[in-house]
Amino acid sequence: MLKVRVPASTSNLGPGLDCLGLALKLYRTFEVSPGGPPAPEGDLVVQGLCEAFRRAGRKAPEVSVRWEGEVPVARGLGSSAAARVAGLMAGNGLLGEPFSKEELLDMAAELEGHPDNAAPALLGGLVVAVRTEGGVVWVRMDPPDGLFVALAVPEFSLDTERARKLLPGLVALKDAVYNISRAALLVAALAEGRCELLREATKDRLHQPYREPLVPGFGEVCRAALDAGACGVALSGAGPSVVALCFDDGWKVARAMADAWERSGVRAEPMALEPDRKGARYV
Structure with a gap:
């Protein structure tokens, strides 16, 4: 065994x-x-x-x-x-x-x-x-010291294959460049612990706009995370959970996200985790 x-x-x-x-x-x-x-x-x-x-x-x-x-x-x-x-x-x-x-x-x-x-x-x-x-x-x-990952995990599930089928086969060059630049910025910002860069570095044009219709309240949850002090926020994988990167009170951000989902009629469990x-x- x-x-x-x-x-x-x-x-x-x-x-x-x-x-x-x-x-x-x-x-x-x-x-x-x-x-x-x-x-x-x-x-x-x-x-x-x-x-x-x-x-x-x-x-x-x-x-x-x-x-x-x-x-x-x-x-x-x-x-x-x-x-x-x-x-x-x-x-x-x-x-x-x-x-x-x-x-x-x-x-x-x-x-x-x-x-x-x-x-x-x-x-x-x-x-x-x-x-x-x-x-x-x-x-x-190794993730930067002091990084917390705030999550709001909704009660509904989302099949990864269903979410992937929504993605386009071709994207505009400007959108590809948008993502390449922010992916590079994201890794560099995390390597140096630059919280102030993460709001811009976690933006995306290749998958989140297409998956958002499957995640009711996604925009409101993201805004709540940023308003509560998150450095950056994104869909976790294909969703439906939303993840926020924090260098301060992860629980405050997680609860704000869960509350935003409640206002959209969705129950969600808040979590504040350290990286493994x-x-x-x-x-």
Whole structure:
């Protein structure tokens, strides 16, 4: 039996579509045991485990999977990436750990389709990750000291694939330049702890305008976060959760966002979290 603890993650942070993610101190612990009642078909933990065994040229055993923790499903907080990373880690452990974290990240990104949540889930911290023909290339950074992540997690869920289908196949050059410049600014601002730059650096034109209709009250929630003192605010992943970056009172911002959603007729849970710096690990 193996236990793997994996952090939640928030991705994109505005302009960093499919390439930027931050691990959070919100966890799910997975217990994987060979034998016992097999996990249901399509289980994402089993999917990860089977991929590790396939890469090793071995037949995967039947396993049972149990989990506990606080990471909500289909809320834009990397729950699917956490499950797949847990399966890959469990598979690697059962195999005697033949794979490096770099190799596990390649597998996770292939299963997920992009590395933005898988990378911070596995590595912790703030990660810029890019898929190439030769695998995932990435840079991991420790988040700046004093950074808090305020969240408002609504009661409704949002399917990632549904949200992705809304995105256009082609975008205007001016919008591409807008995002490239702000994604670069965002990473630089976080590297130097420049709170005053984050309001501009978290703006986006490539995905949030198209996904906003699926998130009622999104504009009001963002304004409430900024009015309460957030440095920057964005959709968390594909949504529907909204994430705000703060260097002060994260709970004040989180409650302001939840209150704004209540005024839009949506119940939401406020959270104020520190970044996770360790990533997935055996427990």
